[in-house]
Amino acid sequence: MQSLCTLSFVLTISFSRCCLGQSHPAPVVDLGYARYQGYYNTSYDLNVYNGIRYAAAPIGKLRWQLPRLPAQNRSQVFPAIEPGSQCPQSAFGPGPRIIPPQGSEDCLFLNVFAPANKTKLPVMVFIHGGGYGSGNAGFDLVPQILTNGNKYITVAIQYRLGAFGFLSSADVAKSGVLNAGIHDQYFALQWVQKYIHLFGGDPKQVTIGGVSAGGGSVMLLGMANGGVDNTTLFNGLFVSSPYLPTQWKYDGEWPRKYYHSFAENVGCHTDELKANNSVFECLIAADTDVLQNASNFVSTSALYGQWAFIPVTDGKFIKERPTTQLLKGGKLNGVRILSTHNRNEAPDFTPQGLTTEENFVGFVSENYPMLSEENITSILDLYYIPANASNILVASNGENPPYSTTNSEWAYGWQQAATNLYAETTFICPSYWLADGYANKEHGKAWTYQFSVPPAQHGYNMYPLFAPTDGAGTGMDTVFRTALQYMFGNFVLRGDPTLDQAQISALDGNGGNITAAGAGVWPQWQATAGSNWMLNLNMTGGIPVNNTYVQDGVTLEVVSYMPSNNISSTALEADFQLVEGYSWEGGRGKRCQLWADLAPWTLE
Template sequence: MFLKPLAFAALLFSLGASQSHLAPVIDLSYELYQGYYDDKYDIHAYKGIRYAAPPVGKLRWQLPQPPNQNRTRIIPAIGYAPQCPQTLNSPGPHKPGPSGSEDCLFVNVYTPANKTKLPVMVWIHGGGYGQANGGFDPSPQIHTNGNTYIIVTIQYRLGAFGFLSSADLGRSGVPNVGIHDMYFSLQWVQEYIHLFGGDPEQVTIAGESAGGGGAMLLGMAYGGFDNTALFKGIIAASPFLPSQWEYDSAMPTEYYYRFAEKVGCLTDGLKVNESVFECLVSADTIDLQTASDYVSTGAPYGQWAFVPVTDGKLIQGKPTDHLLGGGMLNGMRILSASNLNDGPDFTPQNITNEDGFRRFVTTIYPLLSETNITNILKLYAIPDNASDILVNSDGLRSPYSTTNSGWAHGWQQAATNLYAETSFTCPSYWLSDAYANKRGGKSWHYQLSVPPGQHGLDLYPLLQPIDIPDTSMDEVFRAAFQRIWGNFVVNGDPTLSEEQIIAADKGNIAAAGSGAWPQWEAEQGYNWMLNVNMTGGIPTTTEFIIGGVPINVTSYLPSSDGSIPPLVANFEVAEGSSWEDGRGKRCQLWADLGPWINE
């Protein structure tokens, strides 16, 4: 029996939504959902829609399964579903569970009202494959782009729930179930998005950090044999690439048994004839959540213990091999990106000399040989005459990000920049190369350089309204930035139209225009990218706390008397391989070192 309309309206009213703001009922065949109408953005929002059965009990560490059928009521889709259990990175602090619910495989759909056959962007949230959720509202971005596409935000299993791995798990379970959840959500979009006004043949997947990394792995999924069956475009902002071990190799196996020990599933805690895996499957969820966080916060500084692995099926190889080795790819086009200073949050802030730099590199990449370290130092060593000022590089002239930033200088900056390049920037370059090389493929690249340029800064201008007060990124910048993403989703090309450029009443965004921003070509000297920045103003220092250490960061603000002009948007085309004193050479080094950092 369905929930009567008056009863449903009363429930909505009790939760803050009026009857006049109801959205149409969506019949998904297994359940029925009714969202609400957001009159500010002219969007129908459907929150907390189940796309898979609860992955609990015997479904732990198994492929996601279709939801059970329950058509006895209309489910109010007006509030976010629980987030998946959270797992922090090292050094913590460790926070015992619970921090979410294992029953967390839900999507949220934001669709312009009364439209059909719209392109779709599926947003995969970041968080190191251990944190965050899909509970955020991207309606401002849709509205900025004239309500021309739908956004679906997804949730997937995190931490040990999504990325526990070992030979033991592989015998009875499935590695990489978090990536399988992403894949399953894309299959859900193919089957059901037309009911929300979407076109399943016009899907772009997008994400930042681990969300961008997940999008990268989906581009490689099943050896690229899906081609365009699930999506045509990828947006990968600072795609996170941690060491990607073989699923049964030493490191994931060590974390597997640390996890099992913390849960109480090693020999002393096992029942008669019970395996370690069977014990974990039957364990209490709070014990599992606590163990996942406990093990991960003991990983090397800035790292998560539970991350994607090479499983030989879904993920058949390392990105350095697949992307640069001519492997087949899913999708036809990519917009990839990184930030000016992606590394400080993940780098210990106590590196003062070459020895400290070496210890840091060998801690995060323990398989490197002394010859490897020598080759790394040839490109990352700090010269004797390096400046000790805190200043952000402009990418074109000294001091470069290899030695100086607004966050650090010297060997500290060398380590911070190395981490940024190996984990975020070079993967974005490799993605650009791979899709530029694909027959019929297209590739664009940009860097967000607005100070302080830290990891995740690009989420603010993407997801917030363009007209909020902000001294560092004005309305012109925000509108242009959101339209770059929107144009890629709708047109398959991120460049701005002449009308969009003319609409900017200040600043210089013309370099993002059609005919001005070239596609990336997979040949050094032709790696064209867009440098997205705000320039002008006077230096202003703000203190941030990174890893418990105070760091002074310089940004630029207008003078109060108007004598120095305010910050304005300033977009420029640059060549990526020569950027930052030869970033292309350093990314090639890391591509060559792939076997030593990912086995």
């Protein structure tokens, strides 16, 4: 199995200078507080500006405070060629407890990719993932900008991570700001409103998007301030596998535990400092390397595949739990959403060796320690593994058994039950809940799709958006990649991801079936069981694999397909199908409703 460390695509994307090809100086952009000059790429007809400072360095007395405007510095024109320093990084647990500090607290930078000589363009603001502990904005969305005719601008932002962005306790609430990393993102969106016109963008046409913790961030920005911002900062939201770990109240048991552990590792948890209520002041004055090491040390003490420092319900900026606010409907920022997830979200986030019901219950209880025995019984009713369940590795097709509740390409039995449970509670149900929230909002619109191309792991649905459409070796052909990039571009450009007839015709005849994504065919998601229509995106063909599966005493023959990396040598073709999300995977909607009902016992 692929380890968590290799999922670098979704957790952190290495800095790289985008857009290979000849380049020349781009026009100087005057932001008032500073002037920046990026470069013009002749191959893509884009002006690229990397490493633009959008907020003052959050160091010293600005640690754990609201972001502030940068100081004015007009003494020179700053080169905007390379991305700015990444924020301090914290690993997931369990892991090596001591690593060299990686990053700088002076990291509130963003990158802009703007088609040249154009104005009033829609804007896509992308927020990186990484469990709120790692990652950076050193990536680009250039391939799909080009696919969509260079008709919109993208902005990639950085924000404080780990303890620097998500330290939480009563001390922080009293003397600083909670959810500082989400406040950074909010501040960057305010920057876009004020300055993006200088790059050719239209601040009235902003879509925000993100993957994993970036998707979770988009969710929280949609909830920010109780939804009263509405369309002030953005109209649309794109969420990919929105990460929703246990969202405690800001002074809950786990945030308090991690705060005290962090302060202790920094050397600020002495009896004298505690007696004088000076622990927080000590943290503000501490050396950055000591703070970075402490942040990473504590984060790696978190549960398997998780980070210690994550968003909390602060009662002011993030007023409620996501399940509460999203399922109320209406009290949300923005008016439209495109929500997506993968079929196999959690193999690398779930500890291995869970072979019995006792193991399963232990896993659930450890992740959600406030559950009662009655709650556990309710969970077992929906995730139970029958004694005659098959021990085969087989990809679920979502509509017929074996479902992902019992079998996948990665696991079977109680191991798969735990993996699927974590996938649903942490990534997939939040995707559903977001679609519900915007479908229920007045004038709201929601579309949803699942990415099922093997191995369909966490983050894999972003590969065809971030790579050229003619890329090979990942089981997706040009038709699949291009159609998906069209869908993404359509959502940014006109607020509707469905493919128009011209786009379908341009791909027709090249193999595959993408018509289910067409306008008038792919309906909006409705927050009603039986009307949760979504797309299932897959590639069919390849090498057939026959398996026998026993369900309730009935023997079933299951045929799945193993794609080859060499697409030209197989019959793999794009296969987009319209499916009903509530009944999908043996009743996923019912399981998501259970978790919404249990939220007060799991997310508080």
